[in-house]
Amino acid sequence: MVMGQRWKCLLLIVVMALSGVHGVRDRTLYGVDGLSDNYYRYSCPNAESVIQTAVNTELDKNLKLAAGIIRMQFHDCFVEGCDGSVLLDGSNTEKQAPINAKLIGYEVIDAAKAAVEAVCPGVVSCADIIAYAARDSTVKLSGSRWEVQGGRKDGFHSSASEAEADLPPPEFGASQLIDSFARRELSTAQMVILSGSHTVGVADCSKIVGRLYNFNNNQMTDPSMDPAYAEQLKKDCPQNSWNTTIEVFMDTITPGSFDSNYYQVLQQRKGLFTSDQTLLNDARTSGTVNTLMENGRFQKEFGEAMRAMAAIGVKSGSQGEIRKYCRSVNY
Ligand code: HEM
Known part of the structure; x- marks a missing residue:
């Protein structure tokens, strides 16, 4: 009887882990910091293709933005971790830092977010959208595809001075x-x-x-x-x-x-x-x-x-949220 209950319990844990219940994460199953490939397979099965279509539509209008999106992944991850902090509007946010003055492509992320919100509201984080969009932009420029891990939460904090301090300048040796x-x-x-x-x-x-x-x-x-x-x-x-x-x-x-x-x-x-x-x-x-x-x-x-860069300082649980709009935190 006791053994039977133990087995049931074990089975429940395995089923929850495999079904992507976000609170239950085994590092061996989910990899570093709770990230995993195909993260939205149950919660939003078409997320990656919806994002890719939206990204491609925007890049077809302006291919110059593709390089901007690849750079955006770097600038997001090096400041506060990969948490979409680079996307937040506001007076002293990362966007306002001189080092981000020429960062482009925010409208591509907005379009991808709107498209994915239309099919699965409140499920896919803006930080994850940057990671998928950076991969899709690389492919659009004839680079090779890679599997992107999902599971990042969006952060609450964004600071221009942190961006200025944390991002390496071109004069670095x-x-x-x-x-x-x-x-x-x-x-x-x-x-x-x-x-x-x-x-x-x-x-x-x-x-x-x-x-x-x-x-x-x-x-x-x-x-x-x-x-x-x-x-x-x-x-x-x-x-x-x-x-x-x-x-x-x-x-x-x-x-x-x-x-x-x-x-x-x-x-x-x-x-x-x-x-x-x-x-x-x-x-x-x-x-x-x-x-x-x-x-x-x-x-x-x-x-x-x-993949390694996109795992820097990932936020989970109450450290972050799934933003409704990528440019502002939820209220
Ligand atoms: C190693 C240290 C790095 C330094 C010092 C650096 C610096 C810069 C600078 C100064 C620019 C020109 C932007 C402007 O005119 O304002 C630039 C552009 C760019 N960077 Fe980096 N970067 C570095 C690493 C990276 C990394 C790791 C990535 C992505 C994985 C990246 C992706 C890009 C891309 C794609 C552009 C072109 C952006 C565009 O055309 O809009 N960089 N970088």
């Missing part, structure tokens, strides 16, 4: 980058792989004029940059372009395609930022740069590194 990623339990190799997302998208001239015109007391231009490329960039970004809207591509070989050419660009000494070129110049990272140029390697490893 290898040691600072390694430290910044290590603090989030990401390895040096994962840092090099994730930086490979600079294979798509653009940067504002203001981010590089320092390297071109004001490098240090002895040299106007960063000597680690290919001289012909530096001259080209000076034409694109005049000396006074601290405050312009001029943009340059980050991957000069295939700027619109999610491929491993970023690492080729570094070999050519055409990395746009100090934080890019340092990856080839530093002995702790150059080996990974060379390996990632091998056929198919980057594509495969990028998805795995994105």
